[in-house]
Amino acid sequence: MVSYADVDKLRSVHAPGPAVLSVYVPVPLDPAEVRGLAARAGDLMTDASAAGLGSGSAARVSHADRQAVLGALAAHGRDWLGHTVAFFACGELGLFEALPLPCVLPERAVLATRPHVRPLLAALQRCPDFRVAIADRQHAWVLSVSGNRVETVARQVDKGPRSPGFGGWYGLETYRVQQRIIELGRHHYRDTASILARAAESGGRMPLVIGGHHDSIAGLLRALPAAAREAFAGSFIADPHTLTPAKVRELAAPVIEAWVRRRERDLTEEILGQTPGRLASVGLPASVAAVNEGAVAHLLVADEGTIPGFACGRCGALSAGRDQCPDWGTAAQAVPDLLEEMVQRTLDDDGQVTVIRDAPFSVAAKLRFPVSGEGPAIAPPGR
Numbered sequence: 001m002v003s004y005a006d007v008d009k010l011r012s013v014h015a016p017g018p019a020v021l022s023v024y025v026p027v028p029l030d031p032a033e034v035r036g037l038a039a040r041a042g043d044l045m046t047d048a049s050a051a052g053l054g055s056g057s058a059a060r061v062s063h064a065d066r067q068a069v070l071g072a073l074a075a076h077g078r079d080w081l082g083h084t085v086a087f088f089a090c091g092e093l094g095l096f097e098a099l100p101l102p103c104v105l106p107e108r109a110v111l112a113t114r115p116h117v118r119p120l121l122a123a124l125q126r127c128p129d130f131r132v133a134i135a136d137r138q139h140a141w142v143l144s145v146s147g148n149r150v151e152t153v154a155r156q157v158d159k160g161p162r163s164p165g166f167g168g169w170y171g172l173e174t175y176r177v178q179q180r181i182i183e184l185g186r187h188h189y190r191d192t193a194s195i196l197a198r199a200a201e202s203g204g205r206m207p208l209v210i211g212g213h214h215d216s217i218a219g220l221l222r223a224l225p226a227a228a229r230e231a232f233a234g235s236f237i238a239d240p241h242t243l244t245p246a247k248v249r250e251l252a253a254p255v256i257e258a259w260v261r262r263r264e265r266d267l268t269e270e271i272l273g274q275t276p277g278r279l280a281s282v283g284l285p286a287s288v289a290a291v292n293e294g295a296v297a298h299l300l301v302a303d304e305g306t307i308p309g310f311a312c313g314r315c316g317a318l319s320a321g322r323d324q325c326p327d328w329g330t331a332a333q334a335v336p337d338l339l340e341e342m343v344q345r346t347l348d349d350d351g352q353v354t355v356i357r358d359a360p361f362s363v364a365a366k367l368r369f370p371v372s373g374e375g376p377a378i379a380p381p382g383r
């Protein structure tokens with residue numbers, strides 16, 4: 001499955017002209033529908049050529065790149081049922097990649113000077129790798145989930161004393177014995193917590209889901225060090241004895257989905273709650289100005305659609321209109337999607353990017369410093 005390393009690799013690819021083809025094709029779940037895919041992908045690539053010509057550039061999808069995409073779909077379409085596949089092709093640069101994504105995204109084809117990665121970022125953000133911890137007083141199980149793959153990171157089974165007096169942890173009579181169990185329980189959660197803390201150190205900031213009985217979830221959560229608790233995405237109730245890796249993934253998936261949605265909503269509300277122009281920009285003109293000034297700390301971009309625009313070959317300014325930079329359009333180059341350009345610039349400046357579904361804006365940003373929102377001063381040539 002796709003990773004942030006793939007995004008970095010693709011972001012380093014540049015062609016002198018708009019010769020890099022990016023195609024996102026959702027492959028249906030029903031194998032019977034796969035036959036119609038080639039026609040759909042063909043139409044998308046034709047539209048990408050037409051958009052290039054419409055913007056005044058002479059770019060069109062090359063025959064070889066077109067055939068490479070169609071060939072891969074014909075050969076592997078049935079391996080990708082239910083996934084969106086991203087193709088990146090540029091014969092001129094010797095580039096051809098076919099990446100099945102962990103979730104379904106809208107179709108899109110773009111011809112540009114570099115790979116179009118906005119949907120790739122959306123997929124990584126929406127279907128992140130995550131960890132699951134399952135714990136009760138006898139078991140601890142830490143798993144890592146990446147796409148369809150579930151791996152056990154650590155597992156302890158039937159830990160603790162099995163003396164008859166403890167009745168296998170159940171049927172406890174005396175307060176003293178109960179206290180002892182609670183103590184052991186605490187230690188046990190602490191063991192699991194330290195496994196998670198170590199995992200968090202090695203694996204970066206992966207979200208964490210906790211599963212088990214209600215009181216074990218609370219116990220483990222209390223034992224987590226602050227850094228690991230920050231990664232806590234939510235929990236599900238289940239009897240640990242009945243769980244298999246596949247079942248864990250199935251129960252954790254909606255928890256992660258809700259966490260991702262919550263994060264998108266919180267970020268949106270945070271930006272909309274700021275005073276515009278101060279440390280936030282909302283909408284295309286203000287956000288383009290902020291990107292041009294290198295002021296963006298965190299860019300929020302809408303999921304759907306592309307917005308054609310221009311990038312100045314001289315001063316580098318992005319703009320919606322051809323003549324909106326100090327060079328008065330003398331070096332303006334058409335770009336198929338301003339939102340993608342803004343994403344790339346933000347990442348180049350070490351900013352963060354989040355793709356938002358059902359956003360009440362095309363683009364918005366959390367800023368490092370206030371900008372005027374009017375963009376660079378515009379003067380006609382010769383003055």
Ligand SMILES: [Zn+2]
Nearest residue numbers: 312315325327
């Ligand atoms: Zn310029």
